[in-house]
Amino acid sequence: MNVTWGRSRPSPVRALTIEDLRRGARRHLPRIIFDYADGGAGDEITVRRNREAFERLAFRPRALVDVSNRDLTVTVLGDRLASPVLVAPTGMAGLCWPRGEVEAARAAGHAGTAYVLSMYASCSIEAVAAAATGPLWLQVHVWRNRDTTRALIERARAVGCRALVLGVDSPLISVRERDVRNGFTIPPSVGVRQALDVARHPAWIWRRSCPPQPAATRERALSRSRRSPAASWTLASPGRQSVGCEASGRGRSS
Numbered sequence: 001m002n003v004t005w006g007r008s009r010p011s012p013v014r015a016l017t018i019e020d021l022r023r024g025a026r027r028h029l030p031r032i033i034f035d036y037a038d039g040g041a042g043d044e045i046t047v048r049r050n051r052e053a054f055e056r057l058a059f060r061p062r063a064l065v066d067v068s069n070r071d072l073t074v075t076v077l078g079d080r081l082a083s084p085v086l087v088a089p090t091g092m093a094g095l096c097w098p099r100g101e102v103e104a105a106r107a108a109g110h111a112g113t114a115y116v117l118s119m120y121a122s123c124s125i126e127a128v129a130a131a132a133t134g135p136l137w138l139q140v141h142v143w144r145n146r147d148t149t150r151a152l153i154e155r156a157r158a159v160g161c162r163a164l165v166l167g168v169d170s171p172l173i174s175v176r177e178r179d180v181r182n183g184f185t186i187p188p189s190v191g192v193r194q195a196l197d198v199a200r201h202p203a204w205i206w207r208r209s210c211p212p213q214p215a216a217t218r219e220r221a222l223s224r225s226r227r228s229p230a231a232s233w234t235l236a237s238p239g240r241q242s243v244g245c246e247a248s249g250r251g252r253s254s
């Protein structure tokens with residue numbers, strides 16, 4: 001990974017690992033935003049369990065096999081992906097980077113994989129679809145107001161969104177202790193503490209004042225194959241929405 005923080009005077013950071021990226025984010029984002037992105041529900045026991053469970057996963061090495069043709073491609077919900085890794089939905093990615101969802105969709109397409117757009121994105125579905133070069137899926141929570149949900153799905157279909165990822169983990173809003181301590185609210189309320197936090201990160205403010213880069217042409221989105229987003233996948237994210245439960249993937253059959 002070769003990541004550049006800041007647009008005006010690039011100071012390249014070689015991010016070799018996800019932990020490098022995390023450290024870079026901690027330095028460059030106001031704390032209230034870093035904690036929103038990094039924090040989990042409650043005292044983050046389930047986040048820790050998730051990490052430990054993930055670390056326990058192991059590959060079984062096979063020696064003396066032909067590795068001249070290595071192929072990670074998979075087909076998921078009808079889309080051929082370059083690897084079995086896709087970009088999960090993250091709400092309000094624009095807090096971390098201007099037009100965060102647009103950039104993330106571009107990056108996912110570049111990596112040959114799918115981008116799952118959060119229904120709480122800071123960019124419109126249309127803007128993200130115009131920039132996406134790979135498969136674009138939409139994460140939906142079914143709201144009480146079915147007409148609003150239906151209208152969103154219609155917009156997704158119109159721009160060529162290819163699958164729906166149904167979120168089932170948020171019947172209630174979780175309490176994230178870091179957010180409570182930092183006074184993170186939606187919509188944001190800015191007090192002295194939050195203003196000082198932001199003021200300590202001029203590069204973050206500066207990026208916001210730069211005009212957005214033009215999105216790719218809309219034609220690209222419209223040329224995407226018009227398959228109804230009939231395929232769907234269910235998403236639950238223990239750790240961010242609930243605390244004290246089993247790690248992801250443990251004790252679940254699917």
Ligand SMILES: Cc1cc2nc3c(=O)[nH]c(=O)nc-3n(C[C@H](O)[C@H](O)[C@H](O)COP(=O)(O)O)c2cc1C
Nearest residue numbers: 036037088089090091118119120139167236237248
């Ligand atoms: C900052 C942040 C925002 C997220 N926003 C959403 C969201 O809007 N919708 C959603 O379904 N999941 C959201 N998630 C959950 C992720 O998509 C993902 O399911 C979760 O992080 C667990 O994935 P992991 O086990 O790979 O970490 C968010 C996660 C993070 C860290």
